[in-house]
Structures are given as C-alpha cells and as structure tokens.
Amino acid sequence: MKAKKDYKILVPVSGGKDSQTCLKLAVAAVGADNVLGLFCDTKFEHPKTYKHIDDIAKLYGVDIVTVNGGSVLEKSIKYGRFPGGGARHCTDELKIRETKIYLKAMAERQGGFEVWYGMRSDESSERAKRYANKVDETLYHPHEIMRKYPKYLGEMGVRFKLPVLDWVTEQVFKYLDGEENPLYGEGFARVGCFPCLASGDRWKIKAFEHDDFGRSQREAVRQVEVRIGKSIWTSGIGDRHENSGQGCLICSI
Numbered sequence: 014m015k016a017k018k019d020y021k022i023l024v025p026v027s028g029g030k031d032s033q034t035c036l037k038l039a040v041a042a043v044g045a046d047n048v049l050g051l052f053c054d055t056k057f058e059h060p061k062t063y064k065h066i067d068d069i070a071k072l073y074g075v076d077i078v079t080v081n082g083g084s085v086l087e088k089s090i091k092y093g094r095f096p097g098g099g100a101r102h103c104t105d106e107l108k109i110r111e112t113k114i115y116l117k118a119m120a121e122r123q124g125g126f127e128v129w130y131g132m133r134s135d136e137s138s139e140r141a142k143r144y145a146n147k148v149d150e151t152l153y154h155p156h157e158i159m160r161k162y163p164k165y166l167g168e169m170g171v172r173f174k175l176p177v178l179d180w181v182t183e184q185v186f187k188y189l190d191g192e193e194n195p196l197y198g199e200g201f202a203r204v205g206c207f208p209c210l211a212s213g214d215r216w217k218i219k220a221f222e223h224d225d226f227g228r229s230q231r232e233a234v235r236q237v238e239v240r241i242g243k244s245i246w247t248s249g250i251g252d253r254h255e256n257s258g259q260g261c262l263i264c265s266i
C-alpha cells in the first residue's frame with residue numbers, strides 16, 4: 014500500500030514483537046490515521062512474517078508500506094560473503110538505506126514527523142551501553158541514535174523516539190497479549206530473516222530444520238555457497254551449540 018497523506022508517526026516494523034509494540038503504542042497515542050508502518054522486505058522472511066505484517070495492519074487499522082532494496086542472497090553474492098561478524102551489507106543496504114530514503118522522501122513531502130523505533134536496552138549489553146541515558150520520552154535527531162543516519166534528516170524535522178527502551182521482554186509480550194508473530198510460539202526468540210544469516214549456527218540450523226520453508230531456505234543458501242565459495246557455517250556444523258549468537262539486533266526489533 015502506498016502512503017497518500019500526512020502522518021504524525023512512522024514506525025519501522027520488522028514482524029518482530031518490539032516494533033509491533035511501538036506500532037500499537039503509536040496507534041493508542043495518536044490514532045491509526047496518524048500512524049504509518051514501514052516494512053523493509055529482505056526477501057528472506059518466513060511466509061508467516063509476511064502474513065503477520067498484513068495481519069497487524071488490519072488489526073490496528075494502519076497503513077504499512079513495504080520497501081525493498083534487493084535481497085539478502087543477492088547482497089551475499091554481490092559482496093562475495095554471507096552477513097556475519099563485521100559484515101552487515103544486508104542491514105546496511107536493505108534496512109538502513111531503504112529507511113533513510115523513505116524518511117527523506119516523506120519529510121520532503123509533508124515536513125517533520127516522529128519515528129518510533131523498537132529498540133530495547135535489555136536486548137543486549139552492547140545495546141544497553143549504546144543507548145545508556147536515552148530517555149524513552151525524549152526525541153532525538155536520527156544520527157544521535159544511529160550514526161548511519163545522515164544529519165540532514167534531523168534538519169528536515171525527523172525525530173526518533175525509543176518508547177520501549179526500558180521495557181523487559183515479559184512486558185512486551187503482556188502488552189501484545191497474544192497478537193505477536195506466531196514464530197515466537199514456535200521457539201524463535203527473534204524474528205527477522207528466516208534465518209538471520211548473521212546469527213550463530215545453532216539458530217540457523219533450527220530455522221533450516223523447522224519446516225518446509227526452512228528447508229527451501231537451506232537449499233537457496235546452498236546454491237549461493239557454491240557460487241561464492243563460502244560456507245554458511247561459522248562454528249563447525251558438528252558443534253551445534255558452540256555459537257549461540259541470535260542474529261542482527263537492528264533487524265529483529
């Protein structure tokens with residue numbers, strides 16, 4: 014769906030619980046007509062996540078726009094490596110760049126607005142440190158939250174807010190009250206790409222073995238492995254529990 018009017022709040026939604034909480038909070042604060050969701054499609058999500066995006070648009074009565082800057086596997090071929098370690102070409106090009114482009118166009122069209130971002134400090138010690146002293150009611154220039162966002166967005170009137178920064182996981186699930194993505198109930202602690210290729214082997218194996226879609230994702234990744242001459246595994250597939258990283262913290266809000 015294309016955005017056609019002015020909005021007070023834009024919420025980047027991933028299909029995950031924290032961004033959904035922001036969407037629900039924004040609707041409660043200013044009404045569905047004043048809220049727009051933005052979904053950056055990586056072309057690597059589970060069908061249940063795509064359906065969930067449609068479901069929450071209907072449930073909360075909001076418009077959700079989908080943007081796409083390519084696919085995770087295309088980016089892996091382009092850069093000759095899978096995401097992981099310091100390489101997050103997919104986050105940079107499919108999430109941050111697409112969001113930046115959309116925010117700029119929206120600010121040009123209607124002037125300033127707020128962006129409610131679903132980051133939570135209890136998601137990781139790295140995040141807790143990065144967002145230490147960030148108050149959940151405070152409005153920030155985008156580059157103050159993430160340096161990859163240009164300063165001109167702030168000059169155009171775009172402001173970031175972190176409404177669930179101090180929420181703990183239990184609060185989030187309680188607030189959503191069963192409205193969250195069903196993949197959580199199937200044992201996935203994070204929802205983003207299926208799987209996030211930057212996550213540890215244990216999580217990748219879990220997704221690849223989960224269902225028919227997971228198995229088809231494994232096959233698609235296998236073809237890219239052959240093409241770029243790199244393995245998707247980072248810890249040795251025999252040791253399934255060694256690497257427990259759960260994936261990208263930006264993508265899975």
Ligand code: SF4
Nearest residue numbers: 103206209210261264
């Ligand atoms: S969830 Fe993982 S694989 Fe998907 S875009 Fe983010 S870092 Fe890349």
